[in-house]
Amino acid sequence: MKLVELAKKATRILEEAGEKGINNIELSEKLQMPRRRVYDIIAILRAADLVESKREKGGSRISWKSIPSIEPSAPSTNELKLSDKLKDKITKIEEENNDLKEKIKRLQKDISKGAVERTSDKQLFEASGIVVRADKSLKITEVVNSGIEITIKASGKGIVVEPIPE
Numbered sequence: 830m831k832l833v834e835l836a837k838k839a840t841r842i843l844e845e846a847g848e849k850g851i852n853n854i855e856l857s858e859k860l861q862m863p864r865r866r867v868y869d870i871i872a873i874l875r876a877a878d879l880v881e882s883k884r885e886k887g888g889s890r891i892s893w894k895s896i897p898s899i900e901p902s903a904p905s906t907n908e909l910k911l912s913d914k915l916k917d918k919i920t921k922i923e924e925e926n927n928d929l930k931e932k933i934k935r936l937q938k939d940i941s942k943g944a945v946e947r948t949s950d951k952q953l954f955e956a957s958g959i960v961v962r963a964d965k966s967l968k969i970t971e972v973v974n975s976g977i978e979i980t981i982k983a984s985g986k987g988i989v990v991e992p993i994p995e
Contacts, residue, residue, distance in 0.1 A: 850892030
């Protein structure tokens, strides 16, 4: 007989035994199985917190635990407020996500047409000089100085511009 079938029979016998329980020797006799198999079953049921066992003369007394019924309780006002805040945050994140998806679609469309819109954020530095460097493993490939403007090109995207601290 398989351990699963033995466990089902043992569970039924333990439930029928009620609060007083049953001795492990009696249980092995009722199941007509060696005690070592009964110990396997008891160990599993104990780990699942379904049975209790108490040592006594001539073995252990095993009793079935009653499983308390869990009734759902009404959420508190704090839980409701927290739930509403979380819903608002989720909604905001979903809106931002949709906006970003739309921007990505537009950029992909522009790239496929070959008409990438150049955008640049101009910033005035209150400094007498700036440092320009290529980010990470990029290299600056070209520098053109017209006397009024300097054009700097790198081997990829990622140019960092910082004011020189005075």
